[in-house]
Amino acid sequence: MELITIVYLIMFFFGIYFLMMFLILFYRHRKDIESYPEPKRFPSVSFIVPAYNEEQSISNTINALLAVKYPLGKKEIIVVNDGSKDRTSEIVKSFMKNHKEVKLLDKPNSGKADSINQALKIAKGELVAITDADSYPEPDSLFKMIGYFEEDRNVAAVTSRVLVKNTKNFMEKYQAFDYVVIAWSRKILDYIDSVYVTNGPLSIYRSEVVKNLGGFDTKNLTEDIEITWRILSKGYKTRMSYSTNVYTTVPSDFKKWVNQRVRWNLGGLQTIMKYRKYIFRGKNFFGFFVIPYVTLSFFLALIGVALFMRYIWIKSSIWIFSIPYFLRGYNPFRFMEFSLPITLLLILGLIFFILAIWYYKAAIQGQEIKNKGILSILTYSIIYRSFYTIPLLICLYKLLRKDIRWYTK
Amino acid sequence: MVYKVMQTRNKVFLETFAVTLMILIVGFAIGFFVESYRSNKIVQDYKSFEVESLDLKMQTYYLETLGISSCASAIRENFNFADRVYDEGLLIQKYEDESELNQNILLDKKRYVLLDEQLWINSIILKKKCNSSFHTLIYFYSQSPNVINEAQQSAISKTLREVKEERGNDIILIPIAGDIGLPSVESQLRMYNVSYLPSMLIDEKIVLNGFNAKDEILKYLQ
Numbered sequence: 182m183e184l185i186t187i188v189y190l191i192m193f194f195f196g197i198y199f200l201m202m203f204l205i206l207f208y209r210h211r212k213d214i215e216s217y218p219e220p221k222r223f224p225s226v227s228f229i230v231p232a233y234n235e236e237q238s239i240s241n242t243i244n245a246l247l248a249v250k251y252p253l254g255k256k257e258i259i260v261v262n263d264g265s266k267d268r269t270s271e272i273v274k275s276f277m278k279n280h281k282e283v284k285l286l287d288k289p290n291s292g293k294a295d296s297i298n299q300a301l302k303i304a305k306g307e308l309v310a311i312t313d314a315d316s317y318p319e320p321d322s323l324f325k326m327i328g329y330f331e332e333d334r335n336v337a338a339v340t341s342r343v344l345v346k347n348t349k350n351f352m353e354k355y356q357a358f359d360y361v362v363i364a365w366s367r368k369i370l371d372y373i374d375s376v377y378v379t380n381g382p383l384s385i386y387r388s389e390v391v392k393n394l395g396g397f398d399t400k401n402l403t404e405d406i407e408i409t410w411r412i413l414s415k416g417y418k419t420r421m422s423y424s425t426n427v428y429t430t431v432p433s434d435f436k437k438w439v440n441q442r443v444r445w446n447l448g449g450l451q452t453i454m455k456y457r458k459y460i461f462r463g464k465n466f467f468g469f470f471v472i473p474y475v476t477l478s479f480f481l482a483l484i485g486v487a488l489f490m491r492y493i494w495i496k497s498s499i500w501i502f503s504i505p506y507f508l509r510g511y512n513p514f515r516f517m518e519f520s521l522p523i524t525l526l527l528i529l530g531l532i533f534f535i536l537a538i539w540y541y542k543a544a545i546q547g548q549e550i551k552n553k554g555i556l557s558i559l560t561y562s563i564i565y566r567s568f569y570t571i572p573l574l575i576c577l578y579k580l581l582r583k584d585i586r587w588y589t590k
Numbered sequence: 591m592v593y594k595v596m597q598t599r600n601k602v603f604l605e606t607f608a609v610t611l612m613i614l615i616v617g618f619a620i621g622f623f624v625e626s627y628r629s630n631k632i633v634q635d636y637k638s639f640e641v642e643s644l645d646l647k648m649q650t651y652y653l654e655t656l657g658i659s660s661c662a663s664a665i666r667e668n669f670n671f672a673d674r675v676y677d678e679g680l681l682i683q684k685y686e687d688e689s690e691l692n693q694n695i696l697l698d699k700k701r702y703v704l705l706d707e708q709l710w711i712n713s714i715i716l717k718k719k720c721n722s723s724f725h726t727l728i729y730f731y732s733q734s735p736n737v738i739n740e741a742q743q744s745a746i747s748k749t750l751r752e753v754k755e756e757r758g759n760d761i762i763l764i765p766i767a768g769d770i771g772l773p774s775v776e777s778q779l780r781m782y783n784v785s786y787l788p789s790m791l792i793d794e795k796i797v798l799n800g801f802n803a804k805d806e807i808l809k810y811l812q
Contacts, residue, residue, distance in 0.1 A: 197613055198606055202602065202606040205609065470603075499737070502738050502741030503741045506741070506745035509803050511745045512749075525622075528617050532616075
């Protein structure tokens, strides 16, 4: 057996393994996927909204947060104006006139993580809810999330289901699809205590725990992943409330999408590097599942890209080296004869593809997205997912050029 | 308590492992079945070709030594056999490209190369004995080409197929892997001064190295 066949087989093994794991967990828990523990007490909550040049969206975000149902006097909203050059600060001040729970922290620009850390110092809440300035939680969000803290003292963070607000063009539509799939898979990981991202649009943390851990990492590109890993590495739990919806604005064009995904990839790698010493250590799933799973996913994606590039190289090189023969009378139509040989790898590839379609189908079942037909699933899995290659390659290029500061302390 | 919860949840990893293993086993089983079927088909076909080849050899032998067989019938049989061996050769090539589990296909291929050689010798004898005007076109190719040669070989084999389609009953086209490790093939290459793979040998006289367009080849087959 050739080495390349063995590489494919390893890829298929892990690919099928993870798909099956998600499907098994889903079918085991599908009846209670939307359930959440109802709270008996209502601890004080401080919303922290870091904002940089958010004049377009900040009003809607504050309105959404004001509409979040919670006992009077137990909710405060701290907007951190991170040195915005637009009207963000003025807009927040206008809200403060009529809503005493809205507070403004004006500071020079220092990044999102530092903005949150500054706000943590003045936040009075037992819990802190971090919300992006372009995200809009539903009114019942807190009610569906805070019960998890009461249920288990060891829970330090609870995250929500992020859905897409803007769904007009192709990129937006398929990001909406993507977010539904991501949220679903995150909930599935909740069943094995492995929620490894508490997202930026809406996640709630125990203030005391976050403060004791030193706040958010200002040097990490994805501070939300990093804080989650720090929480997990200290033995705390993170949970996901699948019935809590928060709507966010996603990049509307390809370039912005690539930039966002490059940041996610690089931040993820920074986090892996920082916590690599925890692999196969500790008493929870963090060392035994989360780190190996995320690391393996990254490497499998890289190998997948390498295999894809190899395939393209083989096909295109024959094309390129055939050009002199085309010029000398070789019939190009003969060249384009195509056959799909039935091989072991094709069979395994088909099995993997069918499982992936099943996985996506399970993920979007009953979800609020426009197109849920097989054509949309195929477009998502074949076209949109193949876009993932581009940020991954840019990320790799940046790594090779050392265009990233490693923070591994 | 934590360990107990982990143990219960660990089950899912083992269960998934078992299911994954089952899926892979099913996939492998289908893969083995498909490849074994092909391998068996090649072996079965070879057996029947071997008999036909011997029969052909006997016909030529009778014609050569006793003069009791008809030239027309022997040439016709030779052509029919050549066409079928050529098709089988393409099939083996296809199976070889697709084979991921069974590496023994190379041995089967060597057998067919030997059959091809027998066919070639038989054709040479028939041409001389019957004073026939059909052409032999031997295509020596590389078993393990580099990327550049692979493009060239792909162009040549497809062009030769066109030549064969156009001049079907006039040409015996015999592709032979020149670097398959058979001493008899190597001696033929030396005998006809074929030093480059891929090359074509037309009527045991003209050697064309590398790619030649269909029209150029046809010129030599007038």
